[in-house]
Amino acid sequence: MVLRSLLAVALLFAAPLLTAPAASAAPVAATARAAAPVAAAACSGYVALTFDDGPSPQYTRQLLSALASAGARATFFDLGSRVQQYPDLARATTAAGMWVGNHSWSHPRLTQLSASQLTAELSNTSNAIRSATGQTPTLFRPPYGDTNYAVQTEARRLGMAQVIWSVDTRDWANASTDAIVRSATGATFGGIVLMHDGYQTTVNAVPQIVRGLQAKGLCPGRIDNTGRVVAP
Numbered sequence: 001m002v003l004r005s006l007l008a009v010a011l012l013f014a015a016p017l018l019t020a021p022a023a024s025a026a027p028v029a030a031t032a033r034a035a036a037p038v039a040a041a042a043c044s045g046y047v048a049l050t051f052d053d054g055p056s057p058q059y060t061r062q063l064l065s066a067l068a069s070a071g072a073r074a075t076f077f078d079l080g081s082r083v084q085q086y087p088d089l090a091r092a093t094t095a096a097g098m099w100v101g102n103h104s105w106s107h108p109r110l111t112q113l114s115a116s117q118l119t120a121e122l123s124n125t126s127n128a129i130r131s132a133t134g135q136t137p138t139l140f141r142p143p144y145g146d147t148n149y150a151v152q153t154e155a156r157r158l159g160m161a162q163v164i165w166s167v168d169t170r171d172w173a174n175a176s177t178d179a180i181v182r183s184a185t186g187a188t189f190g191g192i193v194l195m196h197d198g199y200q201t202t203v204n205a206v207p208q209i210v211r212g213l214q215a216k217g218l219c220p221g222r223i224d225n226t227g228r229v230v231a232p
């Protein structure tokens with residue numbers, strides 16, 4: 001397990017590790033502190049960054065570019081109604097190397113719906129994502145984390161693992177950029193960080209979140225089809 005992670009890390013970070021020290025070879029030799037970024041680049045584990053409720057004409061592209069600059073990949077739990085409205089943004093999300101999951105069509109409390117309404121919320125969204133991106137989602141997050149056996153079973157029937165979160169940054173409740181950074185960087189090995197594709201504070205937090213996690217040896221990861229956070 002450890003060996004496999006180390007191997008994956010070595011492969012993933014071979015290029016940055018080889019190039020980064022070259023620029024700062026002299027200072028690194030001079031102080032112990034300067035060596036920290038190199039050590040931090042080795043991932044001892046992964047944390048998933050997730051962004052809900054998009055795509056959004058105001059924020060999706062900003063998030064994609066902040067993530068790209070930080071060298072991070074993330075999961076976007078998109079709403080079917082918004083994917084239908086902004087298919088180009090959903091396409092840009094997967095084209096940027098991000099993963100798109102299903103967050104229902106209209107953001108209802110799914111546990112309060114009839115079986116047929118539930119099916120429509122989930123399957124119409126997967127269809128919209130497939131038609132926009134060419135990819136069928138394998139991950140699903142219920143709005144408000146509101147779920148039960150029927151919801152989870154329906155998601156599984158449609159080929160999706162249910163994903164909740166371990167850290168809520170409360171960006172949706174007017175948390176400041178600093179507060180979002182603090183919560184997100186508090187994530188631990190295998191954690192899943194809840195954020196939203198809808199706030200400037202969240203966009204602004206991305207670079208510091210990635211740096212803060214890396215300082216703890218944690219790298220942004222992918223959520224696999226069993227809901228575990230793994231190497232991208």
Ligand SMILES: [Zn+2]
Nearest residue numbers: 052053143144
């Ligand atoms: Zn939501």
